[in-house]
Amino acid sequence: MSYPDLLIDLPDLKEGTRGRLTPNQPLSSVTWFRTGGPAQLMFQPADEDDLAAFLMKLPKDIPVLPVGLGSNLLIRDGGLAGVVVRLSAKGFGGTEILDGNRLRAGAAVPDKRLAETAAGAGLGGFAFYTGIPGALGGALRMNAGAHGTETRERMVELTAIDRDGNKHVLSNADMGYAYRHSSASRDLIFTSAVFEGIPQDETGIRAEMAAVVEHREKAQPIREKTGGSTFKNPEGTSAWKEVDAAGCRGLTIGGAQMSEMHCNFMINTGSATAHDLELLGETVRARVLKNSGIRLEWEIKRLGNFGAEGPVEPFLGQDQEAA
Missing domain, CATH: 3.90.78.10 (UDP-N-acetylenolpyruvoylglucosamine reductase, C-terminal domain)
Structure with missing residues (x-):
């Protein structure tokens, strides 16, 4: 099936937009199940400012859904009406080591790469991410966890863009985290987050990561x-x-x-x-x-x-x- 082309109906969406706009993008290509219908329009913003500007222009009656690596997502065969936002690695895939045993990472960073970055910086507490096959945007939204540790134990604050294109900074407490759940507004698209680890020898961290990988390969x-x-x-x-x-x-x-x-x-x-x-x-x-x-x-x-x-x-x- 296919949906009406939003770029024909709303030509202003293209004006000034630097990211990629693709009508009727098959979502089977971006989910791990390799099933599902198309997105009426997929938008891959160039950066946070591009995302905010696009959302300001988009009529409020058009639904918006952020999709990451698609690892825990089942898209139904009829697809999704509205706009699917998929954050690019180029615009949202950076990491940065901060003072105070902290690091900042974009929402498109794969969970396992966050674990690698933390290990290289001698920051413990992130080995569990090695076994989670998704990106940080989804981990932040659903409080992803494994092997006795959850995202809420490491996340300090995150940055998000709302449906009107406004920027927000949310603390850990603002997220209302529970088991595989957060109470953050569904209108927010997470773009980056700050995490805090524990100083630890890199050799010990990598041993923990190897154990996570071994368990996953044997059991899943x-x-x-x-x-x-x-x-x-x-x-x-x-x-x-x-x-x-x-x-x-x-x-x-x-x-x-x-x-x-x-x-x-x-x-x-x-x-x-x-x-x-x-x-x-x-x-x-x-x-x-x-x-x-x-x-x-x-x-x-x-x-x-x-x-x-x-x-x-x-x-x-x-x-x-x-x-």
């Missing part, structure tokens, strides 16, 4: 088309244990499968549609609910319009009151 299907952990861990248990107990390890729908290696990872075996993947996830949620009474919550973000196969109902539309 990292060479598959996947989106990372599919469901958040419920209180008092692990999502994978509940998925396994419900008999969903290896469960397959179309080209989508719950991994045999780690059954909280959903994979595209090669031919999956976004509908296959979401239907598989909701089937698993329904079976876990029936088996244990636990209502699993998605960790993967599902966005956009459903395609020709129609919508996928939460828990397959069954037993939602009991949930």
